[in-house]
Amino acid sequence: MTKRIESPSSINTFKQCKRKYYYQYIEKLPTISNIHQVRGNIAHATLEDFFDIDISSFSQDNYDFKLKAAAQKLFFQKWQAQGPQLKLLQLHKDQERFYFEETMLMIMNWTNHLIEDLNKIISQKKVSIQEAFQELTPIREQEYKSETYSVHGFIDAIQHLEGGVHIIDYKTNANFEVKDSIKLQLAIYSLLYFEKHKERPSKVGIFFLRHQLKLIPVDEELMELARREIELTHGHTDKSDHLDHYPKTVSKLCRWSSGQCDFYEMCKPQE
Numbered sequence: 663m664t665k666r667i668e669s670p671s672s673i674n675t676f677k678q679c680k681r682k683y684y685y686q687y688i689e690k691l692p693t694i695s696n697i698h699q700v701r702g703n704i705a706h707a708t709l710e711d712f713f714d715i716d717i718s719s720f721s722q723d724n725y726d727f728k729l730k731a732a733a734q735k736l737f738f739q740k741w742q743a744q745g746p747q748l749k750l751l752q753l754h755k756d757q758e759r760f761y762f763e764e765t766m767l768m769i770m771n772w773t774n775h776l777i778e779d780l781n782k783i784i785s786q787k788k789v790s791i792q793e794a795f796q797e798l799t800p801i802r803e804q805e806y807k808s809e810t811y812s813v814h815g816f817i818d819a820i821q822h823l824e825g826g827v828h829i830i831d832y833k834t835n836a837n838f839e840v841k842d843s844i845k846l847q848l849a850i851y852s853l854l855y856f857e858k859h860k861e862r863p864s865k866v867g868i869f870f871l872r873h874q875l876k877l878i879p880v881d882e883e884l885m886e887l888a889r890r891e892i893e894l895t896h897g898h899t900d901k902s903d904h905l906d907h908y909p910k911t912v913s914k915l916c917r918w919s920s921g922q923c924d925f926y927e928m929c930k931p932q933e
């Protein structure tokens with residue numbers, strides 16, 4: 663068998679339930695779209711394009727207001743662009759309005775944090791809003807691929823700050839905990855970055871859009887976690903693509919109060 667190309671998502675799926683991995687990454691059965699995915703895509707698209715807005719006419723007196731207005735406008739455009747996908751979800755109008763407003767609040771929360779960071783740079787370094795904005799503009803949506811590890815991933819934002827490199831992923835999660843699956847995702851990004859640039863990022867973290875940025879230091883232990891989990895996954899998935907080798911892990915992630923695993927009907931986990 664040829665070596666599969668894994669990703670943080672596929673490795674986390676494998677760790678959660680091998681049968682789910684089989685359905686999603688070997689049989690490649692379609693997954694079911696939901697509002698959390700669609701609004702996550704809209705939020706990501708907004709933040710990806712935010713730093714392309716033309717701020718040449720912004721001044722010290724109006725950048726706070728103008729950045730907020732630009733963020734709102736961009737978010738609205740991205741929401742409109744996802745119209746067909748939103749329609750497929752068949753949400754009630756009130757539900758769609760709820761998610762629209764909730765996601766807009768997340769974007770405004772992120773914008774407020776950015777403005778705080780801009781304020782700090784402007785007052786500490788005595789630079790213009792344009793220079794401060796340039797300093798905080800990250801490299802966005804960068805794909806990293808490793809032939810050595812046979813893994814790839816898309817990094818939302820890479821910032822060169824405080825003499826180091828920060829790798830950031832955006833999440834719309836209600837829970838602000840850096841749980842194990844998130845830690846592994848960040849560990850894999852760190853390893854991919856290290857392999858390409860021969861330099862370890864100094865910090866890696868999640869911007870929880872309802873809340874704030876949470877960063878953790880990157881050390882050898884984190885990189886080793888990534889190597890170990892990648893190896894364990896390949897050790898299994900490169901050897902077999904037969905259903906029998908991908909057992910079910912029945913847990914509360916099969917079905918919960920408001921939803922179920924995309925493959926629940928086919929899998930029949932209780933049988």
Ligand code: SF4
Binds near residue numbers: 679682911912916923
């Ligand atoms: S329903 Fe449960 S056991 Fe079946 S694939 Fe999904 S997570 Fe795994």
